[in-house]
Amino acid sequence: MLIELKALCRTYHSRDKGNCVEALKNVNLSVEQGEYLSITGASGSGKSTLMNILGLLDTPDSGSYCFDGNDITQLTDKEISRIRNQSIGFVFQSFNLIPSLTTLENVALPLEYRGVSRTARAEKAKKALELVGLSSRLFHKPSELSGGQQQRVAIARAIASRPPLILADEPCGNLDSKSGGEIMDMLKTLNQSGHTVILITHDSKAARQADRMIRVEDGRVSDYGTA
């Protein structure tokens, strides 16, 4: 099992004690290596909170999270960062590219954090950009690319180090339906080539592309069916 959450809770505490938000309530969830899982749910239901915890960007208040055999609640921040850097690629709705860097530099940057040598970085980044069809845009800045192209750069960045898990939070939210469809095809292809993919989406058609769908409702997770 790649991911195992048990009785997991996450509450956002505010200074005003009456205003705590129980964003995740007693969540149990398992994801197998190589699976394609989609997560749907209304705005504010807790999807991004769940994704942040799955992606090791946030920690639960209670319950357990086992990632690839590691009990996350027992690890130091440094150990958690190392696992995140090595094992997880992120794709967000707002592409989160660095405006002053070129396409190639944006994709190569996380590899630098992983200690990959300069020449190997350029090679891996070029290969990832080739996979998303952007070999002809290596030296463009994000502002010189279309939205769909920027999201393809973000996907290349997520996959350049071949992380076992890809987490995508509304990756098509800012795209027209044609570019969105291309991104969805890419996620499917990545899954077929062995990556575990977790997709958060409002779009029920996109969600059905996954092997398994879960739904978040007011902080609770329920199984929603298999494709």
Ligand SMILES: Nc1ncnc2c1ncn2[C@@H]1O[C@H](COP(=O)(O)OP(=O)(O)OP(=O)(O)O)[C@@H](O)[C@H]1O
């Ligand atoms: N940093 C925070 N501090 C306090 N409350 C928060 C914080 N982040 C989220 N929340 C609250 O937690 C709940 C879940 O938010 P979350 O962002 O996980 O929803 P979501 O399902 O991703 O919604 P959307 O579809 O709009 O992105 C919401 O009620 C939200 O207001």
Ligand SMILES: [Mg+2]
């Ligand atoms: Mg969200």
